[in-house]
Amino acid sequence: MDKIIDEKTQGNTLTLEAREGNSRKLYIESYGCAMNFSDSEIVASILADQGYNTTNLLEEADLVLVNTCSIRDKAEQTVRKRLEKYNAVKRINPKMKVGVLGCMAERLKEKFLEEEKIVDLVVGPDAYKDIPNLLKEVEEGRDAVNVILSKEETYGDISPVRLGGNGITAFVSITRGCDNMCTFCVVPFTRGRERSRDPQSIMEEVNDLAEKGYKEITLLGQNVDSYLWYGGGLKKDFKKASEMQQATATDFAQLLDLVATAHPKMRIRFSTSNPQDMHEEVLYVMAKHENICNHIHLPVQSGSTRILKEMNRQHTREEYMKLIDRIWEIIPGCAISQDMIVGFPTETEEDHKETLSLMEYVKYDFGYMYKYSERPGTMAARKLEDDVPEETKSRRLTEIVDLQQKHSAIRTAEFLGKTVTVLIEKESKKNKDEWSGRTEHNNVAVFPKSTYKPGDFVKVKVTDCTTATLIGEVVEHS
Numbered sequence: 001m002d003k004i005i006d007e008k009t010q011g012n013t014l015t016l017e018a019r020e021g022n023s024r025k026l027y028i029e030s031y032g033c034a035m036n037f038s039d040s041e042i043v044a045s046i047l048a049d050q051g052y053n054t055t056n057l058l059e060e061a062d063l064v065l066v067n068t069c070s071i072r073d074k075a076e077q078t079v080r081k082r083l084e085k086y087n088a089v090k091r092i093n094p095k096m097k098v099g100v101l102g103c104m105a106e107r108l109k110e111k112f113l114e115e116e117k118i119v120d121l122v123v124g125p126d127a128y129k130d131i132p133n134l135l136k137e138v139e140e141g142r143d144a145v146n147v148i149l150s151k152e153e154t155y156g157d158i159s160p161v162r163l164g165g166n167g168i169t170a171f172v173s174i175t176r177g178c179d180n181m182c183t184f185c186v187v188p189f190t191r192g193r194e195r196s197r198d199p200q201s202i203m204e205e206v207n208d209l210a211e212k213g214y215k216e217i218t219l220l221g222q223n224v225d226s227y228l229w230y231g232g233g234l235k236k237d238f239k240k241a242s243e244m245q246q247a248t249a250t251d252f253a254q255l256l257d258l259v260a261t262a263h264p265k266m267r268i269r270f271s272t273s274n275p276q277d278m279h280e281e282v283l284y285v286m287a288k289h290e291n292i293c294n295h296i297h298l299p300v301q302s303g304s305t306r307i308l309k310e311m312n313r314q315h316t317r318e319e320y321m322k323l324i325d326r327i328w329e330i331i332p333g334c335a336i337s338q339d340m341i342v343g344f345p346t347e348t349e350e351d352h353k354e355t356l357s358l359m360e361y362v363k364y365d366f367g368y369m370y371k372y373s374e375r376p377g378t379m380a381a382r383k384l385e386d387d388v389p390e391e392t393k394s395r396r397l398t399e400i401v402d403l404q405q406k407h408s409a410i411r412t413a414e415f416l417g418k419t420v421t422v423l424i425e426k427e428s429k430k431n432k433d434e435w436s437g438r439t440e441h442n443n444v445a446v447f448p449k450s451t452y453k454p455g456d457f458v459k460v461k462v463t464d465c466t467t468a469t470l471i472g473e474v475v476e477h478s
Contacts, residue, residue, distance in 0.1 A: 028065045028066075032103070106149070123145075149177075149192035169215070173197065173221065213455065225277040230248075263291070267440070273297060294333065296334060302355055304350075363410060366404070415470055417462065421458070422460045424453065448474070
């Protein structure tokens with residue numbers, strides 16, 4: 001759950017420039033967090049070398065892949081409906097092959113292949129390099145599955161194809177898997193234990209993006225601030241590393257400093273952070289570099305220490321509040337966003353009130369809020385009864401969302417009359433005569449187009465705002 005789920009991008013079909021000589025068509029749809037969208041870029045790169053160009057027309061595809069998420073029941077139900085659609089098209093075009101990638105694939109492999117027979121191949125998050133072999137199995141009339149979780153795979157040697165991107169912002173994956181074992185979360189079971197990517201391969205990818213004109217990158221992982229490279233291997237095995245490996249290891253603060261120093265004109269973001277791993281060294285690096293955005297996505301999940309313990313979160317309410325205070329001491333005005341789960345098993349009205357009071361303390365800039373949904377295979381599903389009534393969950397979620405909107409309005413209004421730096425990303429959806437971009441605090445800003453273009457940094461004076469958007473006018477190029 002410690003992942004940002006952008007509802008606007010769910011189910012996006014990803015396309016890129018056709019490679020000359022490729023004759024087969026790949027249709028790939030992605031659901032879930034940014035990690036899944038990043039993984040789809042890796043898959044497209046692998047398949048481009050196998051003769052596939054992407055298409056956004058389902059009916060003309062030779063291969064249809066859906067990259068899935070098991071974080072919430074809603075995501076799984078959406079994917080099931082899409083599989084029904086794919087198979088309806090497949091009846092018209094029987095040569096089409098359908099495959100499921102990602103977290104849901106790992107969790108439901110037997111159902112998809114054997115019981116329901118709705119897919120031809122099933123590929124887990126660590127097995128994407130095996131897709132060409134699996135396709136050969138399918139072409140020879142056999143079902144194909146590889147959901148083996150790896151202790152080493154980071155895809156550091158694959159240069160991702162930037163699918164459906166704007167040529168301005170990009171994700172760079174730095175870790176895979178997770179060791180935290182939060183009781184509500186399937187990620188450790190679907191993506192495996194945590195391992196970090198070689199910093200040299202990360203820098204090569206960032207350098208390549210800079211050469212291609214990208215202006216902003218987001219360092220990405222299930223838990224970015226626990227990044228630790230000591231020559232390869234699982235994070236949990238670091239204690240077994242040699243003295244030399246431990247002495248020369250690279251942690252997240254050092255990696256962040258390395259990237260920001262190498263490309264001072266490129267904006268740097270990172271996501272997602274875990275409170276237990278957000279060390280002060282990272283905050284000092286952020287304060288040191290102007291090009292590192294002053295925004296931290298810091299999921300808390302609940303304001304109740306008792307519920308946090310039930311969730312197996314490795315922090316208390318009080319520790320989280322101290323961390324917030326420290327962030328603002330070192331980086332004044334840093335924007336903080338949250339993930340919150342309501343209605344976790346045994347949550348009482350008192351626990352709920354503690355969540356509301358924590359929100360009042362922090363006044364988050366924005367957040368991602370969900371009702372608890374039991375995920376098969378998690379510790380919560382095995383050991384805790386989902387005992388909070390659905391109507392209670394809905395009411396509590398409404399209260400939390402309403403409070404967040406109030407706080408978002410307060411935070412956004414703080415920029416009225418101020419001048420902010422905005423990276424222009426695209427045309428505004430609501431007005432074709434306006435550009436839309438983001439500030440370093442991750443606020444969306446819209447303003448008249450004038451002579452500027454996507455990829456420009458501009459200074460915008462804020463004259464008005466909504467709860468989520470700054471409205472203003474450009475005063476100069478940045």
